[in-house]
Amino acid sequence: MSYPVDSYGQSQNAPGCPVTGTGAAAVTPLFGADFAADPHAVYGRLRATGSRAHPVALEPGVHAILVTSYATAREILLSPDFSKDPRNWADLMRGNVPADSSVRPMMEWRPNALFSDGHEHQARRQVIDDALGKVDLYQLRRFVEEAADELIDQFAPTGRADLIGQYAKTLPLRVFNRMFGCPDDIADRLVEGMSALFDGREPEKSNALVTQGLVDLLEFKTATPGSDVTSWMLAHPAQPGGEEIIHQLVTLMGAGTEPEANLIGTAALKIFADPRFAGHSAGINPPISESINDVLRWDPPLANYGVHYARRTTELHDVVFPTGVPILMSFAAANNDPDEGIAAEQDATHSAHLAWSAGPHQCPAQRQALSIAHTAIEMLFKRLPDLRLAVDESTLEWRPGPFHRALKTLPVRFSPRAARAAEKASAVANGAAPRAGSLLQPGPPPTAPTKPSLGGKVLNLWLNWWRGDN
Numbered sequence: 001m002s003y004p005v006d007s008y009g010q011s012q013n014a015p016g017c018p019v020t021g022t023g024a025a026a027v028t029p030l031f032g033a034d035f036a037a038d039p040h041a042v043y044g045r046l047r048a049t050g051s052r053a054h055p056v057a058l059e060p061g062v063h064a065i066l067v068t069s070y071a072t073a074r075e076i077l078l079s080p081d082f083s084k085d086p087r088n089w090a091d092l093m094r095g096n097v098p099a100d101s102s103v104r105p106m107m108e109w110r111p112n113a114l115f116s117d118g119h120e121h122q123a124r125r126q127v128i129d130d131a132l133g134k135v136d137l138y139q140l141r142r143f144v145e146e147a148a149d150e151l152i153d154q155f156a157p158t159g160r161a162d163l164i165g166q167y168a169k170t171l172p173l174r175v176f177n178r179m180f181g182c183p184d185d186i187a188d189r190l191v192e193g194m195s196a197l198f199d200g201r202e203p204e205k206s207n208a209l210v211t212q213g214l215v216d217l218l219e220f221k222t223a224t225p226g227s228d229v230t231s232w233m234l235a236h237p238a239q240p241g242g243e244e245i246i247h248q249l250v251t252l253m254g255a256g257t258e259p260e261a262n263l264i265g266t267a268a269l270k271i272f273a274d275p276r277f278a279g280h281s282a283g284i285n286p287p288i289s290e291s292i293n294d295v296l297r298w299d300p301p302l303a304n305y306g307v308h309y310a311r312r313t314t315e316l317h318d319v320v321f322p323t324g325v326p327i328l329m330s331f332a333a334a335n336n337d338p339d340e341g342i343a344a345e346q347d348a349t350h351s352a353h354l355a356w357s358a359g360p361h362q363c364p365a366q367r368q369a370l371s372i373a374h375t376a377i378e379m380l381f382k383r384l385p386d387l388r389l390a391v392d393e394s395t396l397e398w399r400p401g402p403f404h405r406a407l408k409t410l411p412v413r414f415s416p417r418a419a420r421a422a423e424k425a426s427a428v429a430n431g432a433a434p435r436a437g438s439l440l441q442p443g444p445p446p447t448a449p450t451k452p453s454l455g456g457k458v459l460n461l462w463l464n465w466w467r468g469d470n
């Protein structure tokens with residue numbers, strides 16, 4: 001039996017601590033450059049202790065338990081004995097987590113599906129599932145193609161680009177704006193504000209820009225519903241009134257854009273650099289699905305998350321999980337668990353990995369996420385067939401942070417190409433539909449922005465949400 005941490009997240013003396021071999025449990029940092037450079041080495045060292053769960057620090061002074069065993073992670077994700085509600089986090093409730101903690105935005109409670117349990121979760125999740133279920137994947141593909149074309153146009157004539165900063169980071173935002181039915185003026189503000197937040201630029205101003213954008217979107221969609229996720233959520237019988245919907249929208253957009261960008265970036269890197277995908281050459285179909293599945297299987301974009309709390313001190317697989325301490329599932333370590341990991345027959349179907357989590361909180365947007373990533377990468381190679389890495393793979397850096405697996409940059413080269421913008425402009429002049437106000441069908445032009453009714457209350461929603469850098 002191992003004792004990861006006591007109920008306040010402090011290291012305690014654990015007999016025969018598996019991490020140190022001494023009486024005191026060592027806390028492994030999941031922050032900083034070393035972890036970012038080679039998280040799998042850290043998971044390997046933790047696994048070598050023989051324990052299935054380990055005391056970790058998410059940033060200095062913020063303690064948690066990291067589950068590295070596939071079997072234990074699955075059991076917790078499926079068990080009613082563990083809660084998703086962060087109001088169980090003792091250190092947070094006691095005011096011991098600093099207000100400016102970089103991990104706090106991704107872990108503190110909001111009225112959304114991610115942080116609720118039982119019936120409350122079912123109701124919130126139903127709204128999301130029903131709205132996402134109405135998204136037409138064919139239309140979604142068109143939106144990805146359009147966003148990809150616009151972004152590729154911006155760098156195609158130059159022969160070089162950073163595929164993270166100039167493509168992967170922005171594309172999901174643009175697609176989401178279409179899915180959520182944002183009129184152009186609101187969409188532009190959301191892209192500007194969210195891009196700045198991802199980059200850590202002018203956080204107060206960007207946060208206000210995004211918050212105001214969402215408030216305007218909700219007011220616009222209330223007055224002028226369309227065929228889009230926002231309107232479907234607003235009209236859902238299980239959607240309560242008030243500001244809850246804005247928290248749900250933040251979850252959807254935050255949950256969707258950051259891991260999506262990282263999936264696109266890391267899967268593209270695999271096509272360039274991994275010898276298993278080296279069959280790709282100019283103009284030949286690159287192995288896109290394979291590289292995406294490979295990333296999800298071995299190096300998932302959301303590497304450590306699925307935060308749970310033991311409802312009462314619980315012993316599971318020889319580990320004691322105390323109350324009050326966040327328990328993170330290492331989706332990355334669990335997927336790579338050599339002992340009781342994914343069985344070969346399940347591996348073949350790509351169905352058993354934990355990149356989407358498992359159980360009631362499993363990602364509701366897997367089909368959409370896969371479609372966006374696949375089309376985004378396909379468009380790159382279609383438009384720029386001789387796309388290649390511009391630097392040695394070993395020089396690439398990964399963003400620090402406990403939750404994500406995220407490239408900082410992905411510099412590429414290719415033969416310069418003309419932009420397609422002129423072609424598109426003439427298509428619109430010839431009667432093709434211009435960019436519309438809703439996801440699935442053209443909507444009326446946006447109304448003038450109205451006075452916000454929710455902005456003040458939700459002002460800090462976006463700060464670093466779903467990013468968790470440190």
Ligand code: HEM
Binds near residue numbers: 115253259300302360
């Ligand atoms: C590559 C892209 C994505 C990955 C790797 C991913 C992964 C995940 C994971 C691991 C969870 C579980 C988190 C937890 O247990 O705490 C999750 C939940 C969630 N994801 Fe995704 N996701 C992706 C894209 C998306 C997209 C595109 C959307 C929205 C359109 C989305 C919406 C959500 C929501 C709302 C939840 C919370 C579900 C709940 O608590 O019931 N995700 N996702």
